[in-house]
Amino acid sequence: MMYKFFMSVYKEMLLLKRDFGGLVILFVMPLVLIITITLIQDSTFKSVTESRIPILLVDNDKGEISKTVKQNLNESGSFEIVTQIDGVAITETTAKEAVFKGKYQLAIVIPEKLSHDLQLKVNQNVEKIVRNFGLEEASDAPKEKLTITSKEVKLYFDPATQLTFKNAVKGAIDKMISQIETKSIYSTFQDQLGEGDEPVFEQKSFITFKEIVPKVNDKEILPNSVQHNVPAWALFAIFFIVVPLSINIVKEKGQGTQIRLITNPVSYMVVIAGKTVTYLLICMIQFFLMVAVGVYLFPYLGLPTLDVSEKLFLMSIVALFSGLAAIGFGILLGTIAKTQEQSAPFGATSVVILAAIGGVWVPVFAMPKMMQYLSHISPMNWGLNAFYDVLLRNGGLTEILPEINLLLLFFIITVTISIWYDKKKRAV
Structure with a gap:
């Protein structure tokens, strides 16, 4: 079983290696996005407050x-x-x-x-x-x-x-x-x-x-554009993994790769496990690259520095479980979709919608009441609240446990539905 699992991971690595351009886009585009958005928001903030x-x-x-x-x-x-x-x-x-x-x-x-x-x-x-x-x-x-x-x-x-x-x-x-x-x-x-x-x-x-604000080591915690944009757009990048992951699964079904794997025999659970580990690694690399931009590059662009001192471990935990939730959604979409034309547009649109109602673009408190209730169903909202607990509210592991549990539950539910759907489809 372990051999099949490692071979499944190796297969996913080979597929990603063959599409080097797509792999670069997965890492470069989120970095360009976070730099552009943060510069725009920070310059807008300065234009209102300083000019x-x-x-x-x-x-x-x-x-x-x-x-x-x-x-x-x-x-x-x-x-x-x-x-x-x-x-x-x-x-x-x-x-x-x-x-x-x-x-x-x-x-x-x-x-x-x-x-x-x-x-x-x-x-x-x-x-x-x-x-x-x-x-x-x-x-x-x-x-x-x-x-x-x-x-x-x-x-x-x-x-x-x-x-x-x-x-x-x-x-x-x-x-x-x-x-x-x-x-x-x-x-x-x-x-x-x-x-x-x-x-x-x-x-x-x-x-x-x-105004009374929280303090750490007698220093006030003052929110800035970087503390919102880095976790928010890191989540957006992590969840956008849904698109290439679902396309990958649909392509394997269309090319007959999945049938060859099953006849080996390899259970669909092992295939999912291989994809989960591979794409989770990509999600974590994306997250650490975006944190590195906030810590090391932003000061040279005249932006506030992202303070991750004594917070990086908890932020990594949030990113890890957010990645699991995103991968679970991508696996479910790839399992259900029949063509790439179904999975790619639906995946991209659904991620944008989840980001919009999750508070990535507009704070939840500024939304209409109905949208505030809807925001609670977005995994991005759970991840973003967990990041806020760590970065702005100085929370510990206990404070982020509810959001982590929701993200893990979302992953378990989506993967379970995917396995059930695949078995039902093959039994027909």
């Missing part, structure tokens, strides 16, 4: 609020305020036209008398409160109440602007306006109740936010 986005500002207020908005936008370091186009002061009409044509991503229009009317409204409210509490002097006659209409700050977005950017900008502007209103209320109360220059109200924010 200043030009935005149009139409200041019809000319008051304290518009001054504060300008100051906060400048201090944020993310925006460059533009008030003129080709030397001509912009209006709401020209700003709207420029944004809707895609020349700028955002235009902010501050309405007239916003600062003046806000102060009037605050004065009315404060005077009413003071009067109701009997703090107003008797000689002070009630002032005639003016009707002050509400104001709106208009935001024009380029139709191609992403929703996340829109929500971030709207949240920041809303926060600015709220702070200005709060400050105006405190200042008005100060004028009504304060004595001298001593402040009556403490205007410093009482509630603040502090």
Whole structure:
């Protein structure tokens, strides 16, 4: 039995050796993919966080609020305020036209008398409160109440602007306006109740936010594009082994190789075992090559270094069981498919779908609820979560056991179905 197993492995090695070009593609293309994707994502991240986005500002207020908005936008370091186009002061009409044509991503229009009317409204409210509490002097006659209409700050977005950017900008502007209103209320109360220059109200924010991140050896674990892309696209490369593996099985059936193996006799289980060991070796080589790129090449490309210190062993375990799951799927597909035209397109498409719903391209939490539930059936999602447990959550073997068990169970189920299907097909 062992002799037949080793001969089966040797046969697979010979087949791969004969198709040297295909073997090179299995190793080179994933490396090109991971380098390209990581460079694109990292440059996109830098363009959002390090460069200043030009935005149009139409200041019809000319008051304290518009001054504060300008100051906060400048201090944020993310925006460059533009008030003129080709030397001509912009209006709401020209700003709207420029944004809707895609020349700028955002235009902010501050309405007239916003600062003046806000102060009037605050004065009315404060005077009413003071009067109701009997703090107003008797000689002070009630002032005639003016009707002050509400104001709106208009935001024009380029139709191609992403929703996340829109929500971030709207949240920041809303926060600015709220702070200005709060400050105006405190200042008005100060004028009504304060004595001298001593402040009556403490205007410093009482509630603040502090981000707490995990630490290892007193160093914060800060996620970056490399920590996602290396495991994610390593998984994608591992699962793409489904295509050549299924084609290999279909080709053996078409050429009669499988019939000759069975008449030796060699059980289908031995054939599967030989393919599993051979292609698992390829998967692990792919994984270590991609880790090596993240550790040694990425720093020379200006990308963050993949930190695998004390984590490589656990990452290798995850890659090993992910490879088993991918091989099981490839064996099942090759066993069921009758032609290469069936196995190749279906294999490639199914891997892309599993990657999409598994969180390789878009984080699972950003998906619709239905897709979040579907993501749990993707082996790539199990592998990716296990990699995250090791790289980002500083998890140990106990934390990744559930995902490893799922990957192993997937391999056992797919191989069992393949053996059963092959026996049933030969019995007919």
